[in-house]
Amino acid sequence: VSARTLAQVGELGFLRRLLPRLPRGRDILIPAGDDCALVRMGSRRLLLTTDALVANVHFRPGWMRPDQLGRKAYLVNASDVAAMGGRPRFALVSAGVPPGYPSRDLDRLHRGLMAAARETGALLVGGNLVRAEVLFVSLTLAADSPPRPLQRGGARPGDLLFVTGRLGEAALGLRLLLRDPRAGGAAVRRFREPIPRLKAGALLATERIASAAIDVSDGLLQDLRHLCRASNVGARVELASLPCPARVRRAGADGYTLALTGGEDYELLYAVPPRHLDRLRRLRPSMGCPTTRIGEVMPKTHGVRVVDARGASVALPAGGFDHFAGWRR
Amino acid sequence: VSARTLAQVGELGFLRRLLPRLPRGRDILIPAGDDCALVRMGSRRLLLTTDALVANVHFRPGWMRPDQLGRKAYLVNASDVAAMGGRPRFALVSAGVPPGYPSRDLDRLHRGLMAAARETGALLVGGNLVRAEVLFVSLTLAADSPPRPLQRGGARPGDLLFVTGRLGEAALGLRLLLRDPRAGGAAVRRFREPIPRLKAGALLATERIASAAIDVSDGLLQDLRHLCRASNVGARVELASLPCPARVRRAGADGYTLALTGGEDYELLYAVPPRHLDRLRRLRPSMGCPTTRIGEVMPKTHGVRVVDARGASVALPAGGFDHFAGWRR
Numbered sequence: 001v002s003a004r005t006l007a008q009v010g011e012l013g014f015l016r017r018l019l020p021r022l023p024r025g026r027d028i029l030i031p032a033g034d035d036c037a038l039v040r041m042g043s044r045r046l047l048l049t050t051d052a053l054v055a056n057v058h059f060r061p062g063w064m065r066p067d068q069l070g071r072k073a074y075l076v077n078a079s080d081v082a083a084m085g086g087r088p089r090f091a092l093v094s095a096g097v098p099p100g101y102p103s104r105d106l107d108r109l110h111r112g113l114m115a116a117a118r119e120t121g122a123l124l125v126g127g128n129l130v131r132a133e134v135l136f137v138s139l140t141l142a143a144d145s146p147p148r149p150l151q152r153g154g155a156r157p158g159d160l161l162f163v164t165g166r167l168g169e170a171a172l173g174l175r176l177l178l179r180d181p182r183a184g185g186a187a188v189r190r191f192r193e194p195i196p197r198l199k200a201g202a203l204l205a206t207e208r209i210a211s212a213a214i215d216v217s218d219g220l221l222q223d224l225r226h227l228c229r230a231s232n233v234g235a236r237v238e239l240a241s242l243p244c245p246a247r248v249r250r251a252g253a254d255g256y257t258l259a260l261t262g263g264e265d266y267e268l269l270y271a272v273p274p275r276h277l278d279r280l281r282r283l284r285p286s287m288g289c290p291t292t293r294i295g296e297v298m299p300k301t302h303g304v305r306v307v308d309a310r311g312a313s314v315a316l317p318a319g320g321f322d323h324f325a326g327w328r329r
Numbered sequence: 330v331s332a333r334t335l336a337q338v339g340e341l342g343f344l345r346r347l348l349p350r351l352p353r354g355r356d357i358l359i360p361a362g363d364d365c366a367l368v369r370m371g372s373r374r375l376l377l378t379t380d381a382l383v384a385n386v387h388f389r390p391g392w393m394r395p396d397q398l399g400r401k402a403y404l405v406n407a408s409d410v411a412a413m414g415g416r417p418r419f420a421l422v423s424a425g426v427p428p429g430y431p432s433r434d435l436d437r438l439h440r441g442l443m444a445a446a447r448e449t450g451a452l453l454v455g456g457n458l459v460r461a462e463v464l465f466v467s468l469t470l471a472a473d474s475p476p477r478p479l480q481r482g483g484a485r486p487g488d489l490l491f492v493t494g495r496l497g498e499a500a501l502g503l504r505l506l507l508r509d510p511r512a513g514g515a516a517v518r519r520f521r522e523p524i525p526r527l528k529a530g531a532l533l534a535t536e537r538i539a540s541a542a543i544d545v546s547d548g549l550l551q552d553l554r555h556l557c558r559a560s561n562v563g564a565r566v567e568l569a570s571l572p573c574p575a576r577v578r579r580a581g582a583d584g585y586t587l588a589l590t591g592g593e594d595y596e597l598l599y600a601v602p603p604r605h606l607d608r609l610r611r612l613r614p615s616m617g618c619p620t621t622r623i624g625e626v627m628p629k630t631h632g633v634r635v636v637d638a639r640g641a642s643v644a645l646p647a648g649g650f651d652h653f654a655g656w657r658r
Contacts, residue, residue, distance in 0.1 A: 006435060007428035011458050014432055018439055023452045027418070037454035039419050041473065044373040048454060050421040050469060054461045089356070090368050092379040094423070094467040099336035103343055106335060110347055123352045125366035125377060129340050132383045133463045138423040140379060140469035144370065 034152050034230075035083035035215055038145055045145045049080040052138035062181045066105040067112030068192050073137040074116040076217070078196035079266040083215035085150045085205020086143035087198070088122035093139050096132025109137065120198055146205040152230035155212035155271035159297040161235060162280075164197045164267045164289045167220055168248035171262025175251065187247070194266035199288040204270055209280050213270035219261035221316060223269055225304055231271070234302035237295035240309045260306065260316070271297050363481050363559075364412035364544055367474055374474045378409040381467035391510045395434040396441030397521050402466040403445040405546070407525035408595040412544035414479045414534020415472035416527070417451035422468050425461025438466065449527055475534040481559035484541035484600035488626040490564060491609075493526045493596045493618045496549055497577035500591025504580065516576070523595035528617040533599055538609050542599035548590040550645060552598055554633055560600070563631035566624035569638045589635065589645070600626050 006014060019033045029045065030038035036049040053059065053073050064072065074091060081088050093113060097106060106129075114124045122141070173191030176183040197215075204210040214227045220242075228235050244259040251258060272280055284291060298305075306314045335343060348362045358374065359367035365378040382388065382402050393401065403420060410417050422442060426435060435458075443453050451470070502520030505512035526544075533539040543556045549571075557564050573588040580587060601609055613620060627634075635643045 004432050005429045006426050006432055006460075009432040011460075014435060015458065018436065021443075022454070023443060023447065025452050028452060028454055032453070032455040037419070037421070039452075039454055039471075041370075041375065041418060041471070042373050044371050046370065046375075046419075046471070048419060048421055048469075048471065050423045050455060050457050050467075052423045052425060052457055052459050052467070054425055054459050056462060057460045089370060090366070090375075090377060092366070092377055092469055094379045094381045094469070096381060096383055096465055096467075097335050100334045103333050103335055103338040106343060107347065114350075114352060118352065123354050123357060123368075124361070125351070125357055125368055126361040126379060128379050128381055128467075129344060130381050130383050131335075131340075131386045132465060133385060134461060136425055136461060136465060136467075138379075138381070138425075138457075138465075138467040140377075140421055140423070142368075142370070142375070142377065142471065 030149065030151060035080040036086065036143065038149055047081055047084055047086040047143040047145045047149065048140070049077055050138065050140040051077045051080065052136055055135040060181065063177050064192050066108040069137065070109035070112030071116040071193060073139045074113045075194045075196050076266065077139045077141040078120050078198060079194060079215045079217065081141055081143040082196045082198045082201035083150060083213050083268055085146045085201045087202065088117070088120050088141050088143045090142045091117050091122055091124045091139055093124065093127040093137060095127065096130050096134070096136040098133060098135060099131055101135065120196065146202065148205060148208065150201065150205045150210055150213035150270070152212055152214050152227045155227060155231035155233050155297045156273065157233055157297050157299045159211050159271040159273050160277070160293055161237065161269065161271055161295040161297060162291050163216065163220070163243065163269050163294050164200050164287070164291050165195065165265070166243045166245055167216070167265050167267065168244050168258035168262045170194065170264035171258040172248050172251050174264065191264060194264065196266060197268045197289055199286070200268055200291065203283050203287055207279060207283055209272055209276050209283065210270040211273050213268055216265040216267045216269050217263065219263045220265070220269065221260045221304070227269060228304055232300055234298040234300050235295060235304050236298050236302065237306045239306055239314055241292065241294050243290065243292040359478065359480060364409040365415065365472065367478055376410055376413055376415040376472040376474045376478065377469070378406055379467065379469040380406045380409065381465055384464040389510065392506050393521050395437040398466065399438040399441030400445040400522060402468045403442045404523045404525050405595065406468045406470040407449050407527060408523060408544045408546065410470055410472040411525045411527045411530035412479060412542050412597055414475045414530045416531065417446070417449050417470055417472045419471045420446050420451055420453045420468060422453065422456040422466065424456065425459050425463070425465040427462060427464060428460055430464065449525065475531065477534060477537065479530065479534045479539055479542035479599070481541055481543050481556045484556060484560035484562050484626045485602065486562055486626050486628045488540050488600040488602050489606070489622055490566065490598065490600055490624040490626060491620050492545065492549070492572060492598050492623050493529050493616070493620050494524065495572045495574055496545070496594050496596065497573050497587035497591045499523065499593040500587040501577050501580050503593065520593060523593065525595060526597045526618055529597055529620065532612050532616055536608060536612055538601055538605050538612065539599040540602050542597055545594040545596045545598050546592065548592045549594070549598065550589045550633070556598060557633055561629055563627040563629050564624060564633050565627050565631065566635045568635055568643055570621065570623050572619065572621040
């Protein structure tokens with residue numbers, strides 16, 4: 001592995017080697033590798049997460065207004081908090097900005113970020129501003145944890161798999177923007193502005209509905225594999241049940257590529273034990289978003305498979321999003 | 330102000346406009362604008378701070394080994410915690426890395442970061458890795474707060490001004506590296522590896538010795554001006570008393586430029602009311618570093634002045650470090 005570059009090893013390849021070497025300690029209740037870390041400070045339990053948006057990797061100039069960029073930098077972090085069932089409290093932003101960037105735009109970026117934080121009950125409490133050749137916005141979020149936060153591990157064979165909202169729409173938006181930076185419409189709006197499922201996540205955790213959860217940021221298949229690996233299980237996903245708008249199906253080569261591997265959905269994928277289905281049904285109207293059954297948790301030996309309407313296994317598109325592989329077109 | 334660039338407005342100019350607009354709330358005990366924010370989560374008080382190192386701004390390739398870069402990314406944040414008297418607990422790293430960066434070097438960077446965290450009692454609990462055209466390492470630190478954290482505001486006329494350690498050495502190191510990337514020696518070591526004054530900061534806070542404090546990261550004069558503005562006071566600094574090694578004095582055009590405006594010292598500048606001097610004298614041996622009296626807090630009308638051995642005002646070198654102005658040579 002010695003002299004290989006990040007492009008060769010990949011983001012996941014590198015993290016898989018790094019994570020087991022991260023420190024353990026009695027004050028780390030859930031270590032790095034889940035959507036957030038859960039730590040103990042005195043009697044208090046705290047969720048911590050960080051994520052960054054980088055120009056020419058996550059967006060190109062002209063795709064988003066500065067306020068939209070600030071909003072998105074916040075919302076993608078809030079989605080990680082939603083996946084554990086937490087409540088965002090305090091945000092810190094670390095921005096790298098080219099010297100020629102208009103001061104007015106940086107102002108708008110911060111306003112967008114602060115507005116998005118406020119809408120989810122959080123406050124921007126600090127930040128840092130440095131010169132950088134390429135614009136980046138890195139955000140860290142501290143959040144309240146529910147008594148039993150959702151984790152990637154915990155799904156058991158027989159649990160049913162659900163996903164909130166719709167899949168593939170943001171990926172379609174990205175595709176449209178790559179073709180025409182002035183593109184508009186629902187898909188582009190969704191790419192620009194993720195919707196963190198905070199209410200759904202909080203209910204799934206506090207009402208003890210879900211046995212495991214993850215936010216779908218790198219494509220359903222890849223994040224499902226993360227959940228399965230952490231839970232030591234397999235999964236069967238029914239293609240026909242994926243909540244995927246017709247315009248997204250029409251855009252994918254085989255109808256479901258964007259829903260399976262698109263990335264940036266920021267929906268919640270979660271597993272529900274059959275005995276909790278009644279509770280889910282009862283609380284569904286309070287989740288603030290649609291939620292759809294898409295499959296079932298299987299024993300590990302089954303692997304992760306996607307089946308069509310006749311139950312036949314579907315050949316899976318390769319991987320999901322890896323920052324070091326760049327944009328799929 | 331409308332269409333000006335960051336380079337024209339400057340880091341401080343921008344932050345001065347932004348800070349008053351940051352949200353307030355009863356859970357924000359000390360808002361952004363100090364070295365850390367102090368927030369309340371339940372019964373717990375928490376210090377939060379973030380800072381980033383960016384290639385070609387804070388360092389050039391070849392100046393530091395990857396493990397040294399990871400260490401420094403951690404230590405500059407720990408210095409902000411030291412300035413409030415806090416104890417670092419949990420770190421999150423957000424790294425942007427070019428695709429061609431060796432995986433082995435990123436590994437070393439994380440090892441250096443984790444080692445530095447461990448040495449100060451903190452744990453790396455999470456992170457994020459993205460592709461970026463230019464290497465950056467952004468770090469966020471959550472820390473325990475002392476009952477009465479040190480702040481920039483609080484100095485009163487008549488208080489005495491002290492600084493820990495030595496000034497200007499890191500700036501000399503930077504100058505040597507700009508001339509020759511293979512330069513070595515104590516000054517270069519100091520540039521590569523700041524020493525956060527955690528023990529000193531904790532003592533100054535818990536023993537209620539200091540009335541105000543700040544970490545000297547952008548040059549003594551600039552950070553003194555921050556402290557004076559927050560405390561609504563002026564200050565007189567005695568040039569001859571600055572703890573400035575002979576090799577640093579020889580390097581500066583007028584002997585003290587590097588000590589006054591050099592930047593990256595990561596020492597603590599603090600004010601001590603005369604009635605606390607006995608306590609300071611008693612606890613000095615426990616601070617883990619030298620500490621030197623450099624002047625006195627004055628009424629606001631006096632302004633911030635530096636005087637020579639005969640008491641005459643010295644013409645001050647312009648400003649301190651501003652990321653958007655670039656390196657001074």
